[in-house]
Amino acid sequence: MSGTRASLRLSMAGLRTHKRRFAGTFFAVLLGVAFLGGTLVMGDTLRSSFDAMFGRATSGTDAVVRGDDMITTPGESFGTRRTVPTELADEIAGMPGVAAAEPRIEGPGQLLDKDGEPVGGGGPPTLAGNWIADEDLNSYQIAEGRAPERSGEAVVNRGAASDAGLGIGDTTTVRTPDPLKVTIVGISTFGGEDAMGQTSFTALTRADAEKYLTAEPGRATSIQVRAGPGQSQAELVDSLSPVLPDGIEAVTGQEVTEENQDQIAGQFLSGFTAGLLGFAGVAMLVATFSIYNTFAIVVAQRTRDNALLRALGATRRQVVGQTMAEALVVAVLASLVGLAGGVGIAAGLQALFPAVGFPFPDGDLVISGLSLVLPFATGVVVCLASALAPAVRAGRTSPLAALRETAVDDSGSSRVRAVVGGVLTAAGAAFTVYGASSGPSVMLTVAGAVVTLAAFVVLGPVASSYAVRILGAPLRRMNGRLARRNALRSPKRTAATATALMIGVAVVSLFTVFGASLKSTMDQTVSRAFAGDVAVRVPAFGPESGALSPKVAPAVAELPEVEHALGLGAGVARVEGDGRALTVTDPGRMGDVLDLGAVRGSLSDLGTDGVAVSGSEADDHGWKVGSTADFTFTDGEKQAFTVRAVYDRADLAGDYVLTREAWEPHRMQDSDSLVAVAFRDGVAEADGKAAVEGVAERYGNPEVQTRDEFAESSAAGVDMMLTLVYALLALAVLIALLGIANTLTLAVHERTRELGLLRAVGQTRSQLRAMVRWESVLVAAFGTAGGLTLGAFLGWAMTKATDSSGDGVFTVPPAQLAIVALVGVTAGALAAWRPSRRAAKLDVLGAIATE
Template identity: 35%
Template sequence: MFRTALRNVLAHKARLLMTVLAVMLGVAFVSGTLVFTNTLSNALQNSSAKGFDHVDVAVRAQSRASEGDTVGKAPELTQALVDRSAGVPGAASAIGVVGGFTAIADKDGRLIGGGFQSQGGNYWGTDDARYPLVGGRAPSGRGEVLIDSETARRTGYKVGDTVRVSVDGPVLTPTVAGVFTTDDGNVAAGGSLVLFDTATAQQLFGKTGAYDEIDVEAAPGTSQDALKSALDRALPKDTVETTTARRLAADQAEVIASSMSGLKHGLLVFAGIALFVGTFIIANTFTMLVAQRTRELALLRAVGASRRQVTRSVLVEAFVVGAVAGAAGLVAGIGIGVLLKVLMDTLGANIPAGPLVVTPGTVAAALVVGIGVTVLAAWLPGRRAAKIPPVAAMSSVHAAATTRSLVLRNSVGALFSAAGVAVVLAATGMSGDSGQLPMGVGAVLLIIGVFVLTPLLSRPLVAAAAPVLRAFGVSGLLARQNSVRNPRRTAATASALMIGLTLITGMTVMAGSLQTSIDRMASEAIRADYVVSMANGNTLSPDVGRTLSTTEGVTATSPMRNAPSRIDGRTEFLTGVDGAAFGTLTDLPVDDGSFTIGGTRVVVDADTAEEHGWRSGSAFTVHYADGAAQRLTVAGVYRSNEMIHGILLDTATLAPHREQEAGDMLVMVKTASGASDSTKDGLAKALGTNPAIRIQDRNDVSDDIAQMFTLMLNMLYGLLAMAVIVAVLGVVNTLAMSVFERSQEIGMLRAIGLDRRGIKRMVRLESLVISLFGGVLGIGLGVFFGWAAGELLGARMPTYELVVPWGRMAAFLMLAGVVGVLAALWPARRAARLNMLQAIKAE
């Protein structure tokens, strides 16, 4: 039986090719994802590990957790602690490190490094081993900086040039005193690093006289653990904590691996979708192959083969096909991993250099997935073939499904569909994250139910196309009859396309609805003409708000400043605003009381009010970070949005309790002339044409918030294209098998006068009908899931509104039609080229 199975595989090379391709694409996606994420993770870990070359033990301020009704405040690392660290036994040197976001503009005024990768720090003394100078000298004062050699190479800056730099808003124009080299991972990934002298860095980063970290290097012969023990004995345990560089590197590697896991899991989900779609194709292919070999299998049964042996022979075929597809998918996946890395570099997401990582786990996953999916999909057709009595099989009495089996299938499908709809509808009434799992379970149940019911659904939906097909004469009539001749095959073929379009349609409906709700939020809740913020999301210097308030043409401004506090024993963030101006800059719906901010009167969003049981007139005690307590009164309860939420109070009330003069999250601005290009240019010039500062009007704010959803949607389109490609292979496979099975029939049609063009048209129309059938089901399910997910999300977004982009739905249906036409090209050509006499003689 084993030799028979192998001979059958070799005898049906062309028929199994599409199955191999379907499995190979899914496996390639899985292995490509693993190769890419492992390579990226390894490169980032190696790059980050280089940052610990000049440190053996790091000393950091001990974090202070919130206790009772007070908010903890971390102690400062002073110069005295640096000196004490340098003097412990086994320490060769100790340096204080301070740093943060630092924007540097290129010669055209554009930000270098993409925001979060634009960093700054301090150059320690005159000979900092971390940053070897390749030109110039150490910086001195606010008027001089060092830049990394990669930034100098990309921008053309050299020693003596003037550059534009910003730390928290105001623009500095220092001179490049020198250029240095570094192994910093941010720089390797396309970022920038600017160094100031220590005193200047401390002042700019709000750490006057203090440091973020103390890096201690061990003397020759001293281990990291021994140095850590010496530091623990010498330094105050209640204010600092020590960590070895080895531990820091391991923690960094763990963080990188954790961040990669999200990307990896997301990509693997879509690989799973492609494999899920491929499973239908494999099952369909083996069903047809087994049907074609029914007499052969019956003969094996007649000469003594058992049912188990027949099933096993089919599974051996599947194992061989899966092994070949898995190996080919692994090779293709390695290529996909390389291409993804090149694509990210092309898009500007520079990745540190590193070797391609193909782990034994990746190889095992490719083979297990390839073989497992193929064998699983082939098991049911093999089992079904083994159950056919030999005499009935030799008489070809085996094709038609019994009424009992169809009733059972339709009953199971109806049960799954009803359960799926019920669970999805129940999930829409839930709040928060509690409805996500039921929504997912309901979606899976409904998709399975519709898949099981597709043979029943195919007849009325295909019949609806009869008036159109009638216009194509005999070819159209035959195409309609062929489409419903084998409902199970039609259903399996259409289901592959249905799943891909369900996901694409559902995500499109959700993205369109979210975009509309965000646009409404920006247009209805924000009256300000502009929102000013830092490019990387960090806080702005208070000087920015003061500059804007005195700029010509500006009629009102208000900062938004965050500060931690303790209320009712738990941490709550307060947002300070200009109470007098904020009402003219926003238009937030008020559910209770009035929108009045000033003195001890505050407003809170509806969710926070519900959590604490507050309403208009309620009073509560807030404990600020400096330990002071104050009694505040709720003047009103408003509905929040993505930008404005939480407890809002006047900046004059909050200011005395904040550290120094901390920065603003953003500044809202209203101008006399309204939003225009000239007004925006005027504000930019008033702020020194700073590359680190974003000035956005309401449309920009909406686009910025929606950018994440748009990026996600575009990624989904690209990833789900894999499922559509697999579905195309399924249609091609089905049509090719159908043409093979109907060779005699096609020969008879040719003999009685149907020309080659009519044969091609018949096959193309059949493919078109099947593809459009899958498209209609997929779009219908996608709209339903998009609506349901929107209902769940709308509970947290007051401005949410369902929007069905009918234009895109029509485009998706046309895509399904194009898939059908393209998939029919080769089978139609093959059918038209059949020799009619040989076809008529075929059994």
């Protein structure tokens, strides 16, 4: 007991005397914990905000009557259901136990602002629907003005209205996607909020909604039902079910709320939080190296003290305990401050995300026990685990070490390490390459990536000797040469310092390469598949397009400049049991504006029972021209289609192409996603584009894009993703920087006498600063070089592993990677700022004075 107290007293004294030494560790733990805590708090907060939002949206609804079958296509979060007849609402309203029943008609409704530009979009949905008269069934309330009564009148939610600069009495256009002129008669709120999580909602009269938002009047998206007094939701559903026609179901309001919540939580939020947690993990991993390094150096510097303690009779356990107690105190303090920082980060992100266009609803911060305990425990465990090896080493200090001069530690470049590292590298690389190229198997690739990373960490000390020599070779001046020697002094320390930065840079490079490859793939998609001159589309997040009025294509086709104008519409069906997106168009004319590659069979006579499919889908199902494919549509109709053509390139055409005639009976709302336009010979691109823009203006002003603009806007989402990733990784790089700075500070302290000697024999202050800076830059350059190599390799692997179609392009973006390299090396120079200044302020006499 008293022994424990003694080592505790020693560690408190150690901490007090060497506060600066632990500053780096403190901040590394703090930042890691803060990021982890911030992520968890934000995840909980978002989930609760979304839950509250969906709860509010259906709070007055006791039952929903809707199509019982939902077709979901891959990559789409919300599925499509069949519509229900509106007269069913009247029938239900008359039933006993029903207080109210109203049809809900909802469809795309992009609001345009005063200048004819779309409001919002590219993220949160832009919707239009009917104004539901029953106040409980309607999740929106009139805040100003009144409900729409006559055709052409609309109520807009307050958020969208203020974004558009529109007020009561103003006239504007809603793309449904057919442009519809409306006069705003009212401003609504969503349960007191300006919007339902930044969704824009334009409410029309029921007649207008039926006319413009659905394929034919008399159909509704669903019917909202309110129970009479004393009737529970379950009882209501039970009483409704028997009277519903085939294919229509009744579910409780509660169920719908949960479905919505699960959809957001399951498909979007969990992915989002998992991503953030991944980055928090990277930050923690980087912190581990910084912490380990700090303790390793502190222990090395205290060899004499520890030896003296051992000589005076301290047990190994007491010496180990002293270091561990120091680690514990730092860990607990840093983790506590980190938790506070985490809540701050969550609050900051909550404010920041809507500002950059992420559709997150408002809500109070939700701080659960788990989001406090988990980051705190992680911080403490990571810190203690990182300090363990150095502490054990401290315990092994021989009492005789007090009598020896502290030797320069040049361990770490042993042959065993080189061999083990080499074997690991080979194994990791082989796994990764195999996983990425055969299959591809993401799991195998990730396993290979982890092994490769471990191999790099093991090889670090061996590699550092060579790398620093090579990287430092251009440094001919004395300061640079001294810096190089200093960086070579302790390969283990140099490697551990550089590894932290290496991991950060590797992840940055990985995403840079992956992002560039994605962009190239999208670019290639457009450039090889689009054979037209301009495209008319509504850009949305990613390569998908928003809805476009089906009247655009015929109107553009009439222009004298235009040779071909073909609209591509969208539909869904279950093909052989799986939900699939359909392309609805005039298949015979696709070849005029799209490059479909080799086509077997004929596209021109699909008729009402023929389908054209892509080569990859045909291969998957074993179809040839003449085979039969079973389709089930949202209205429940089943139909067998004959495969009449198989084409190679599905880039823009999609996997299934149907004629408009075949789709007509099952259609939901007429819209195109793309109008591909080819000009007549001799028409200049600018002239043709101007003419098409003239037409587009009449249809709610969708964008007219040249091939390059089309490709560029397809890839816009990638840039957004990269920006976010870079912002998150900045933290990891910051922790790595702190690590470098800390190591340097400790090294400067260690070399006090050397620095004094250098100053005495004529090294100027600026030369001394340059020397420290160059050492830092060399270490950073080593880490950056390793990170770039690892990141580029893993970026290649990730590109290949996620590219199941085999159409992906791998691109190494030299400019971006050069910037990453520059940032890494500059970071090194920045990290040296404080240590070099402290070193230069050194008192020469004090440093050279003999003990």
